[in-house]
Amino acid sequence: MNIRKMMVLICAGCISACATVKLAEPTQIDADRGSQKFSGYSLNDLNAGKKIYEANCNKCHRYKAPESRDEAKWNDIIPRMAKKAKLSSDQQELVLKYVVTMSTAKSK
Numbered sequence: 001m002n003i004r005k006m007m008v009l010i011c012a013g014c015i016s017a018c019a020t021v022k023l024a025e026p027t028q029i030d031a032d033r034g035s036q037k038f039s040g041y042s043l044n045d046l047n048a049g050k051k052i053y054e055a056n057c058n059k060c061h062r063y064k065a066p067e068s069r070d071e072a073k074w075n076d077i078i079p080r081m082a083k084k085a086k087l088s089s090d091q092q093e094l095v096l097k098y099v100v101t102m103s104t105a106k107s108k
């Protein structure tokens with residue numbers, strides 16, 4: 001591969017990396033914090049919510065990072081967006097708990 005082609009590839013990589021929101025990897029600490037709010041909440045639930053979010057929440061716009069809104073805002077926004085994304089009520093609940101829990105993640 002010649003050097004020019006390599007530079008082009010590196011630049012393309014940088015641009016696409018910058019365009020995506022980096023979603024924090026949920027940990028047990030996050031799940032424990034979530035379970036203070038949502039009884040019985042687990043790391044599995046948190047990861048399930050993240051999966052649904054990743055699969056549905058960047059179709060019309062880029063990901064809106066969980067830490068970009070607080071709980072009150074998410075309670076307002078998620079039902080609206082769940083309708084747009086045609087989520088089931090179970091999926092909606094998992095996504096809401098995911099964004100609310102991760103909105104207060106320490107890593108933000």
Ligand code: HEC
Nearest residue numbers: 053056057058059060061064069077078081082084085095
């Ligand atoms: C079918 C298209 C579509 C899908 C799917 C979608 N959105 Fe949106 N979203 C929009 C549009 C259009 C707006 C801007 C208008 C508005 O706020 O309703 C928006 C706005 C937003 C906002 C800003 C709203 C505010 O008041 O600050 C957030 C946050 C958001 N979306 C999150 C999500 C999440 C989370 C999901 C996944 C559950 C999602 N969106 C899925 C179309 C979509």
